[in-house]
Amino acid sequence: MQFSKWLKPVAVASTAALALLVFAAPGMAQDATPEATSDMGMMMMEAPAPNTDLSGELNFMGFGLGDEIATTRVDYAQAQLPNVTLHFSEGGFDAQQFLTAFASGNPPDIVYISQQTLGTYAANDTFMPLDQCIADQDIDMSQYRDVAVNQVTINGSVYGIPEFYNSLMLIINTKALDDAGLTLDDVDTSDWNHLAELNQQLTVGNGNSLTRMGFDAKLPEFLPLWVRANGGQMLSDDGKTAMLNSPEVVQALEFAVSIYDEQGGFAAMKAFRDTWDFFGSNNQVPADQIGFWPMEQWYMNVLAGVSPDAPVAFKPFTDKDGNPISYVTGSAWAIPVGSKNPEAACAFAKAMTSVNAWVAAAEARAEKRAADGSINTGVFTGNRLADEAIFGGGIVAPIDNQAFQQGVDVILSLQDHGFAMPANPAGTEFQQIWQDAVNRVLNGEQTAQESLDQAQQEAQTALDAAWGQSS
Amino acid sequence: MATAAQEMDRPRKGRSNIQRSETLAGLAFISPWFIGFLIFTAGPMVISLALSVSDYDVIHPPQFSGLANYQQLLTDPRIGLSLGNSFYYALLHVPLSIIMALVLAMILHRVGKAAGFFRTAFYLPTITPAVAVGTLFLWLLNPRVGLVNKGLALFGIVGPGWTTDPTWIKPGIILMSLWSVGGTVILLLAALQGVPEQLYEAANIDGASGWTQFTKITVPLISGTLFFVLIVNTIGSLQIFTEVYTMYFGKQQSGAASSSGLFYNIYLFRQAFEFLHMGYASAMAWLLFVIILILTAIQLRVSRRWVYYEGS
Numbered sequence: 173m174q175f176s177k178w179l180k181p182v183a184v185a186s187t188a189a190l191a192l193l194v195f196a197a198p199g200m201a202q203d204a205t206p207e208a209t210s211d212m213g214m215m216m217m218e219a220p221a222p223n224t225d226l227s228g229e230l231n232f233m234g235f236g237l238g239d240e241i242a243t244t245r246v247d248y249a250q251a252q253l254p255n256v257t258l259h260f261s262e263g264g265f266d267a268q269q270f271l272t273a274f275a276s277g278n279p280p281d282i283v284y285i286s287q288q289t290l291g292t293y294a295a296n297d298t299f300m301p302l303d304q305c306i307a308d309q310d311i312d313m314s315q316y317r318d319v320a321v322n323q324v325t326i327n328g329s330v331y332g333i334p335e336f337y338n339s340l341m342l343i344i345n346t347k348a349l350d351d352a353g354l355t356l357d358d359v360d361t362s363d364w365n366h367l368a369e370l371n372q373q374l375t376v377g378n379g380n381s382l383t384r385m386g387f388d389a390k391l392p393e394f395l396p397l398w399v400r401a402n403g404g405q406m407l408s409d410d411g412k413t414a415m416l417n418s419p420e421v422v423q424a425l426e427f428a429v430s431i432y433d434e435q436g437g438f439a440a441m442k443a444f445r446d447t448w449d450f451f452g453s454n455n456q457v458p459a460d461q462i463g464f465w466p467m468e469q470w471y472m473n474v475l476a477g478v479s480p481d482a483p484v485a486f487k488p489f490t491d492k493d494g495n496p497i498s499y500v501t502g503s504a505w506a507i508p509v510g511s512k513n514p515e516a517a518c519a520f521a522k523a524m525t526s527v528n529a530w531v532a533a534a535e536a537r538a539e540k541r542a543a544d545g546s547i548n549t550g551v552f553t554g555n556r557l558a559d560e561a562i563f564g565g566g567i568v569a570p571i572d573n574q575a576f577q578q579g580v581d582v583i584l585s586l587q588d589h590g591f592a593m594p595a596n597p598a599g600t601e602f603q604q605i606w607q608d609a610v611n612r613v614l615n616g617e618q619t620a621q622e623s624l625d626q627a628q629q630e631a632q633t634a635l636d637a638a639w640g641q642s643s
Numbered sequence: 644m645a646t647a648a649q650e651m652d653r654p655r656k657g658r659s660n661i662q663r664s665e666t667l668a669g670l671a672f673i674s675p676w677f678i679g680f681l682i683f684t685a686g687p688m689v690i691s692l693a694l695s696v697s698d699y700d701v702i703h704p705p706q707f708s709g710l711a712n713y714q715q716l717l718t719d720p721r722i723g724l725s726l727g728n729s730f731y732y733a734l735l736h737v738p739l740s741i742i743m744a745l746v747l748a749m750i751l752h753r754v755g756k757a758a759g760f761f762r763t764a765f766y767l768p769t770i771t772p773a774v775a776v777g778t779l780f781l782w783l784l785n786p787r788v789g790l791v792n793k794g795l796a797l798f799g800i801v802g803p804g805w806t807t808d809p810t811w812i813k814p815g816i817i818l819m820s821l822w823s824v825g826g827t828v829i830l831l832l833a834a835l836q837g838v839p840e841q842l843y844e845a846a847n848i849d850g851a852s853g854w855t856q857f858t859k860i861t862v863p864l865i866s867g868t869l870f871f872v873l874i875v876n877t878i879g880s881l882q883i884f885t886e887v888y889t890m891y892f893g894k895q896q897s898g899a900a901s902s903s904g905l906f907y908n909i910y911l912f913r914q915a916f917e918f919l920h921m922g923y924a925s926a927m928a929w930l931l932f933v934i935i936l937i938l939t940a941i942q943l944r945v946s947r948r949w950v951y952y953e954g955s
Contacts, residue, residue, distance in 0.1 A: 268916040271701045296702045296919065380787070380801075392898055439807040439899060443786035446806070601918040611898035615809045634918075 219528050220252070226516045227255035233273075234265035235284035241551060244536040249523035256516045265289065270508075274298060279508035282517035287323040287332065287502045287592065288599055291411070294324070294331035295597025295638060299506040301329035305518035315527070319590045320554040324504050326411075326595050332504030333521040334554035339498040339586040340397065340489060341579075343471065344464040345457050347483040348374050348384060352463075356485055359464055361401065362494040364427055371431055374463030379436025382444045386435065388465035389428040392610035397466060397499040398424035400591055401491040406606060411596030412639055414631035416606055417624040425620040429613055438614040451478065458482040468501065469552055472579045476547040486579035488586055500590035502554055530558035534567045547576050552583055559587065598631075598638035605631045695925035705922065712926035722927070724902060725910040726934075728813065732906065733880040735817050740876055741869065744827035749861075751828065752835045762832070766825035777889030780819040781806060791818070806890070809903040816887055816904065820880075827872050834868035835861070866950045874942055878935055884908040907931060 237243050237260055250258060265285045273279050285293070293299050306313060313321060316334045324332030344359055352373045361367055367387065374386035389398070399406055404420025407413070415421065432438040448456045451474060456462045458479045466489050475484055488496035505521035507514050523529055534551045541548035550568035553559055562568060563584060571577040596602060609627035612618045618626070670677075695712055697705035716722050747765060751758050768776070783789050784805035792802025805815030838861060846856045862869070883906055891900035892909055907927070915924035 271916060271919070275701050292919070296700055298702050439804045439809075442807040442899060443804055446781075446785055447788045598918075604913070604917070607898075608901050611901035614898050615902065617809070617902060 219248075222252050222254050223519055224255055226253055226513075226519055228513045228516060229257045229259060230281045230513055230516055230520060232258070232260045233270060233280035233283045234263075235260060236262045236264075240536040240540055241533045244533040245524050245529040248526075248529040248532050249520050252523040253516060253519055256513070256520070258520075274508060274510065277510060279510045281507070281511040281513050282520060283506050283508060284335070284503060285332070285506055287320065287334070287504050287595075288603065290324055290332050290504055290506055291326055291595040291599040292597055292601075292638075294326045294506070294595075298508060299331045300509055300511070300514060301331060302333065302507065302518065303329055305507070305514070305521075306330060308515070309518050309522045311518075311522050315557045316525070316554050317556050317587065317590070319500050319592050320502050320504070323500075323502070323592045323595050324506075326597070332506045333525050335503045335505060335525055337500060337502045337552060337554035337587070337590075338468045338470060339500060339552065339583050339590060340394075340466055340468055341472075341498065341582050341586060342464055342487045342489050343457070343467045343475070344485040344487060345460060345462055345483060346485050346575075347460055348386075348463040350483075356487065359487055360490070360494075362490045362492050364492070368427075368430065368434065371434055371463070375435050377436075379440040380443070382436055382440060384461055384463065385441060385444065385465075386463040387431055388441075388445070388462060389431040390466055391425075391428050391432070391438075391614060392607040394466055394499060395421075395425060395428065395606065395610050396591075396593060397489065397497070398428045400497055400499065401489070402427075403492065407594050407596065407602065409594055411594040412635060414602070414628050414635055416609065416631055417621070417628040422620050422624055425610060425613060425624065429620065432614065453478045455479055455482075457484050469583045472576065472583070473549050476549050476573075476576050480547050480573060480576070484575050484579075486575070486582045488582055488589070496586055496589045498586040498590045500592045502592075504554075525553075525555055525558075527555060527558045527561050530555055531561050531565070531567065534562040538567055538569075547571055547573055549576055549580050552587075556587075559584070596635060596638065598634040601634045601638070602631050605634060691925040691928060694922050695929050697922045699922040699925075700919040701921050702919070708922065712923045713930075715923060716926055716930055721905065721910055722930075725905045725907040728903065728905055729881050729883070729907040731813055732817060732820075732883060733877060735814075736820050736880045737873065737876045739817065740821055740824045740827060741872055743821055744824040744872070745831050745869075747824070747828045748831035748835055751832050762829065765828045768823045769825040771823075773885035774889045776819065776823065777886040780815075780822075780886070781890050784815045784819070804899075807899045809899055812891075812900045812903040816883075816890075819886060820883070827876065830868055830872055831865065834865035838864045863951045864953075867952055870942075870946050870950045874939060877938060877942070881931065881935060881938075882908050884912065888912070 235242070237246060246258065246260075250256075265283060270279070270283065283299075290299070294301075305311070311333070313330065317337055320334035320337055321330065324330055324334060342359065342361070344356065346356070349355060349358070354370070354373065358370065360370075371386035374384065375382070376384035396406055399421050402420045402424040404415070404418055404424065406415055406421060408415060429438070432441050435441055444461070448461055449459065450456070455475070455478065457475060458481075472486065475482060489498065491497050505517075505524065507517045507521070511517055530551060530553050537551055538548050548568060549571070550562055553562075563580070568580065571580065593599070593603075605627050609623040612623040612626075613620050617623075694705055696707060696709060698708040698711070699705035751761055751765070754761060784791055786792055786802060786804040786807055789802075789805070791805065795802040803811040803814075805811050805818070842860050842864075843856055846860060851859070887900075887904055887906055888909055891904045892913075908931075911924050911927045911931070914920045914927060
C-alpha cells in the first residue's frame with residue numbers, strides 16, 4: 173500500500189508533533205552580494221568568462237560566511253554567476269531542517285554537507301546524481317583527490333563536489349618529550365608496544381590526579397585509524413559488508429582502550445580533557461597537559477593562531493609497517509532532488525571548488541595573516557591542483573617558525589596517503605553503531621569482542637536495509 | 644388562537660434561542676483553538692498513527708508494513724534501555740522537583756516584601772533556553788573544575804564524575820533539572836496564597852504543631868495544584884530531550900552518556916532524523932503516548948483518594 177504523496181509534508185510534522193519535540197531551526201539568513209566581501213587577490217589564474225546565461229536564486233543550507241576562505245570564494249563564484257542571487261543561512265547542515273524542507277517539496281537548492289553524511293542521503297535519492305552536471309559544466313573530476321571523490325560516489329555515480337579535505341597527523345608537545353629525555357625520533361606509532369611505553373613515560377599523574385596525558389588515542393572517533401594501522405578495515409570497499417568484529421578491529425580497539433586504562437580510565441581522562449582551553453592561548457600544548465595525539469590538520473591553524481610559540485612538533489601517524497596513513501574527513505557540495513535551480517547550483521559548486529577560487533581564498537588568508545602578524549599555514553583543499561597552486565606558487569611563504577613549516581610539510585606529505593570510510597547508504601547509522609560499540613567498551617559495559625559482535629550484527633542489519641531500500 | 648401548550652412553549656423557545664446563540668458564540672470563541680488543535684495536534688497524530696504501520700524514510704512514499712515497527716519495538720534492546728533511563732529520571736525528578744518547589748514556595752510565602760524579587764529569581768532559570776542550560780551545566784558538573792564538585796570539596800567530599808562516569812550521568816541530569824523548578828514554585832505559591840489564614844489561626848488555638856498544620860491543612864488545600872504539577876512534571880520528565888541532547892548527543896558527543904544518557908526521546912529523534920526511520924520513530928512515539936496515557940489514568944484514579952477540591 174502506498175500513501176498519497178500529499179501526506180508526506182503532514183507526515184513529517186506529525187511525528188514531531190506527537191512526540192512534542194520542538195527544535196528551533198538555525199537562525200538568521202544572510203544575503204551575499206559581491207561588494208559585501210573582500211577583494212579577490214592578485215594571483216588569480218585566468219578566470220573563465222562569467223556565465224550570464226544562468227540566473228534566478230540559489231538558497232543554501234549548511235554553509236556560513238564565517239571567514240575569508242568562505243567569503244572570498246563566494247565572491248569569486250558570484251562574479252562567475254553575476255545574474256544569480258545567493259541566499260545563505262547560518263549554521264551547519266541540519267538533518268531535521270533539511271528533511272522537513274525536502275518532504276514538503278521545498279528543499280534548499282544546494283547543500284554543504286560532510287562527505288560521511290552525504291552517502292546516506294544520496295543513496296536515498298535525496299540528492300541528484302551529478303553525472304549530467306559534471307558533463308554539462310565540464311568539471312574535471314581528476315583535479316579532486318581520489319579519496320574525496322570515492323567518498324561521494326555511490327553505485328558508480330558522483331553525488332557531491334568535494335570541498336575541504338582534512339588530513340590527520342600527530343601533534344607533539346616537545347616539552348613533554350624533553351622532560352622525559354626523549355626526542356622526536358622516539359615518537360613512533362608503528363610499534364604498539366613502544367607506543368604503550370611512550371604513553372607511560374609521558375603521562376604525569378593517574379586518574380583524578382592526572383596532570384598530563386601521555387597519549388590520547390582519540391576514541392571513539394578515530395577507531396578507523398587504529399583499524400587501518402592494524403591492517404584491517406571496518407567496512408568492505410563496496411560499502412555493503414560490515415567487518416566490525418574482525419580480529420584486526422577487536423585488537424585495535426583493545427589496544428586503544430588500554431591507552432586510557434594506563435592513565436586511570438576513560439572517565440578520568442575525559443574529565444581532565446574537558447578542562448582544557450582547547451581554542452585558547454593556554455591550550456593543552458603550552459599548558460603541558462598532553463604528550464602527543466592524532467588530530468585533524470585544522471588544529472595546526474588553531475595552534476598557529478593562538479599559541480605560535482608553543483613547544484610543538486608534527487609527524488605523520490604510521491601503520492604497523494611504518495607507512496604514513498591519514499583518516500580523511502571532508503565536506504562536499506550536493507544538490508537536492510527538487511532544487512529549483514540545479515544548473516546554477518552545479519555551476520556554483522564548480523566555481524567554489526575551482527583552483528581560482530581556492531587560490532583567491534589562500535591569498536586572502538595570507539594577506540590577513542600578514543596584517544595580523546600571525547603565521548600563515550595555508551589552506552588545504554580537496555582539489556589537488558589548487559593545493560599545488562597554493563603551496564607551489566608562493567602564496568604560502570616559507571614559515572620562519574620551523575615547527576609550523578614542518579607541520580605544513582607533514583600535511584602535504586600525507587595528502588596522498590589518506591583513506592576514508594567507503595560510501596554507503598547507512599553512513600550515519602553505521603557510524604553511530606560502531607561509535608556506540610567503542611563507548612560501551614570505554615565505559616566498561618562490555619568487552620571489545622562482545623561489543624563489536626553486537627555492533628557487527630546491528631551494522632549489517634542497517635546496511636542490508638539501507639542498500640535494499642536504495643536499490 | 645394559541646393553545647395553552649403553545650403559550651408555554653414561547654418562553655422555552657426564547658430560552659432555547661438564547662442558549663443556541665450563546666452556544667454558537669462560545670463555539671466561535673473557542674474555534675481558533677479548536678481549528679488549531681485539529682490541524683496541528685489531532686491531524687498529525689492520526690497521520691503518525693498511519694506512519695507507525697509503514698516503512699517511511701521521509702524521502703520515499705510510505706509503504707504499508709503492518710505491525711513490523713511495533714514488533715521491532717519488542718526486540719530492539721535500546722527501547723528497553725532508553726525507556727528505563729527515562730523512567731529512572733522521571734521517578735527521581737518528579738518527586739524531588741515537587742518537594743523542592745514546595746519548600747521554596749513555602750519560604751517565599753513567608754518572605755514578605757522580598758517575595759517579588761525571589762519569585763523573579765526562581766523563575767529566571769525557567770525562561771533560560773534549554774540549550775544554554777545544558778552547556779552551562781556541562782561546566783558546573785565538570786568533575787575536576789565544576790562548581791558542584793568544588794562545593795562538595797569544601798565539605799571534604801570527593802565529587803563524582805557527573806559528566807564522565809556512566810553511573811553518575813543520570814543523577815547529574817536530575818541535579819540540572821532541579822535548577823528549573825521556578826514554574827512549579829510559582830504555581831504552588833499561588834496555591835499556598837489561596838489557603839485561608841483563619842484555618843491556621845484556628846489550628847494554632849487548638850495547639851496543632853507545624854507539621855500537623857502542614858499535613859492536615861496545607862497539603863489538602865493545595866492538593867489540586869499538587870496533582871496538576873504531578874501530572875505535568877511526569878509527562879515533561881518522560882519527554883526530556885533538549886538539555887541532554889545538547890550536553891551529550893549533539894556536537895558535544897560524549898561516550899560516557901551513550902548508554903546511560905540515552906533517553907527515549909533522544910533515541911526517537913535519532914531514529915527519525917538521523918537514521919531516517921520515520922515509521923519506526925512514529926511507532927516509538929505512539930508507545931510513549933500510550934505509556935503516558937496509562938500513567939495519567941492511574942494518577943487520575945489514585946488522585947480521588949488524596950486530592951481535595953473546594954466546592955466538590
